[in-house]
Amino acid sequence: SYELTQPPSVSVSPGQTATITCSGDKLGDRYVCWFQQKPGQSPVLVIFQDNKRPSGVPERFSGSNSGNTATLTISGTQAMDEADYYCQAWDSGTAVFGGGTRLTVL
């Protein structure tokens, strides 16, 4: 079965750039989404189709996908961005999520 691998945790200082990676075999051949989930809340779509932002998502969120790695970049990270982030792709009609990355802003 297809697998997506994320680092368990990433730390960033306020105002700096946070980078969260998601790796999978030939991931660049698939569209990737990214979700933000804060404690006790539902996931929120922040990036879809590799690099598109839904309306209402701040411009500091951006995405890329090439080769075996997709990347979520948060520029000028704010304290409110502290959350769990999940990547997701489709494989043969089934959705696959990465294990999630806890982003700490300190």
Next chain:
Amino acid sequence: EVQLVESGGDWVQPGGSLRLSCAASGFMFSDYWMSWVRQAPGKGLEWVANIKEDGSEKNDVDSVKGRFTISRDNAKNSLYLQMDSLSAEDTAVYFCAREKAYCTSTSCYLPGAFDIWGQGTLVTVSS
């Protein structure tokens, strides 16, 4: 307002059954594929199943095949998940989610992105 509201979560003994519901509002429910996604306590997201706009096509993850059945009633703007032969491993918050097609300048593709999520309903399987 576009909204999904799940209900039906409860405590159930191993081997038992439960039916979850998801009420949609604020959009044309019959125009969208819909999914169920679950999250075990303290764990990550796991996709469970999805269903085509008219209910004619369904997919599910191997771990629930033969036990869970996804369905929908477009007249009632509702999505369902019938869960049978439940085990402790099924304990989770269950979310329903709308699938938005991926579109380029020339075409749109499904499956797409989970763009709208409900608040979730908790299913606890324990003796």
